[in-house]
Amino acid sequence: MTNTKSAENATEETKSTPPWGDDFDAEKAWRLIEALRADKVAMKEKLDAAENSGFDLVETRRELYVERALRKHPGAADLADFLSGETEEEILAKAERLAKASMPPAAPEPEATLPAKPKPALLTGHGATVDVTSSVDSALAAIIASR
Numbered sequence: 304m305t306n307t308k309s310a311e312n313a314t315e316e317t318k319s320t321p322p323w324g325d326d327f328d329a330e331k332a333w334r335l336i337e338a339l340r341a342d343k344v345a346m347k348e349k350l351d352a353a354e355n356s357g358f359d360l361v362e363t364r365r366e367l368y369v370e371r372a373l374r375k376h377p378g379a380a381d382l383a384d385f386l387s388g389e390t391e392e393e394i395l396a397k398a399e400r401l402a403k404a405s406m407p408p409a410a411p412e413p414e415a416t417l418p419a420k421p422k423p424a425l426l427t428g429h430g431a432t433v434d435v436t437s438s439v440d441s442a443l444a445a446i447i448a449s450r
Contacts (some may be wrong), residue, residue: 368394378402 323325368391373380380400386401388394 365389365394369398371395372398376402378405379406 312346368388369383369386371391372386372394374397376398377397379386382401382405386394386397387398
């Protein structure tokens with residue numbers, strides 16, 4: 304019987320105390336409901352206006368991803384028209400590949416240094432040796448002197 308009495312007491316407490324409390328103001332609640340309904344209508348109008356204005360969130364987000372990718376990989380700027388993808392990761396990966404492809408090939412490193420060219424020893428018609436490293440005037444003087 305104690306269980307029955309405690310259940311009856313709980314039921315009486317529930318009937319006497321509403322779930323919203325004893326200090327419920329019906330007029331204040333109704334004003335709140337009206338304000339929320341007005342906000343909902345205003346938000347719906349803003350959403351409709353944004354959709355009708357040509358604002359495309361998906362395309363704008365994609366343009367942002369392309370801009371970020373070009374800042375990270377400036378070598379792909381000339382090939383930006385070829386950047387495709389839906390996610391930022393896809394666009395970044397494509398920009399990286401395009402940047403690598405647009406780079407000029409690196410010059411091959413020489414396998415070994417070549418020895419210097421030998422200096423030729425020029426001979427005049429009389430067998431005189433002329434040093435190429437000397438000036439032209441001294442070479443002419445040597446040729447004239449050998450005649």
